[in-house]
Amino acid sequence: QSTYGELPIVVINHKTCKAAVTLQGAHLLFWQPATEQTPVVWLSDKTNFKQGVAIRGGIPVCWPWFGQLGNPSHGFARIVEWQLDSCKEDDNGVDLILSLTNNQQTEPYCRQPFTVSLNLHLGKTCEVTLSCFADFDITSALHTYFGIDNIDHVVVKGLGETYQERLAVENKPVTVGQLTFNQEVDRIYTDASKQLTITDGIRTIRLTNTNVSDVVTWNPWINKAKAMADFGDDEYKSMVCVEAGCITKPLKSSPNKKSTYGFLIEVI
Numbered sequence: 236q237s238t239y240g241e242l243p244i245v246v247i248n249h250k251t252c253k254a255a256v257t258l259q260g261a262h263l264l265f266w267q268p269a270t271e272q273t274p275v276v277w278l279s280d281k282t283n284f285k286q287g288v289a290i291r292g293g294i295p296v297c298w299p300w301f302g303q304l305g306n307p308s309h310g311f312a313r314i315v316e317w318q319l320d321s322c323k324e325d326d327n328g329v330d331l332i333l334s335l336t337n338n339q340q341t342e343p344y345c346r347q348p349f350t351v352s353l354n355l356h357l358g359k360t361c362e363v364t365l366s367c368f369a370d371f372d373i374t375s376a377l378h379t380y381f382g383i384d385n386i387d388h389v390v391v392k393g394l395g396e397t398y399q400e401r402l403a404v405e406n407k408p409v410t411v412g413q414l415t416f417n418q419e420v421d422r423i424y425t426d427a428s429k430q431l432t433i434t435d436g437i438r439t440i441r442l443t444n445t446n447v448s449d450v451v452t453w454n455p456w457i458n459k460a461k462a463m464a465d466f467g468d469d470e471y472k473s474m475v476c477v478e479a480g481c482i483t484k485p486l487k488s489s490p491n492k493k494s495t496y497g498f499l500i501e502v503i
């Protein structure tokens with residue numbers, strides 16, 4: 236373990252990959268398989284590593300609400316400290332389990348009991364599984380920032396045709412079928428395939444989703460990039476968010492019934 240800024244970090248230096256995880260938010264900061272020259276899960280150079288402040292990049296765990304469905308944006312789980320329950324290493328990589336149970340730091344946001352845990356496998360592939368027990372409906376996303384060579388060459392396939400537009404109508408990008416980027420994009424795809432690919436002309440990243448109802452795609456493009464203090468002006472060119480989640484079909488959990496979803500990332 237080490238620290239970045241104010242935050243305790245688990246640094247992973249394995250023969251299969253390099254990665255780092257903060258206890259705040261159970262946040263995977265980056266993941267770079269040994270075969271790759273650049274991180275597949277991307278972190279902004281401008282992010283803060285401050286207690287109680289969201290991290291820009293990696294995999295923010297949006298829980299128990301997505302976006303502005305509550306306050307703070309994307310839920311409180313990403314800004315409070317989780318517990319590291321286990322960290323095991325073998326030839327295939329490193330497996331971590333982190334969890335968060337209602338406590339003093341979560342009480343200002345939620346008075347009901349809950350437990351949420353995140354299993355991470357970090358090796359040649361990256362596997363992320365979120366499980367929770369709670370007596371209320373939950374919206375959630377694993378808000379993954381993927382590292383790409385150049386947004387101009389990116390194609391995301393497998394999103395399907397049905398989506399909710401999150402931008403004002405006058406800014407709507409017109410794309411049908413596979414998604415390419417030439418302006419800001421912010422959409423919730425509600426009928427995506429189980430498998431999606433992100434290609435940038437250099438590599439192809441494949442995502443395999445489990446129990447996911449929605450896939451969010453986001454790139455802030457030029458103006459929003461400039462407006463975000465924790466994001467470099469040109470960084471919109473080297474990232475794209477493709478976020479597996481349960482938003483339009485919230486997770487129906489209970490204290491006795493676990494809800495689970497997640498995904499696998501592979502470079503193919």
Ligand code: BG6
Pocket residue numbers: 289302308309378401421422451453478
């Ligand atoms: C995306 C949302 O998931 O996250 C966008 O669809 C939002 O609307 C983006 O701007 C970043 O959110 P935040 O809270 O991390 O700045």
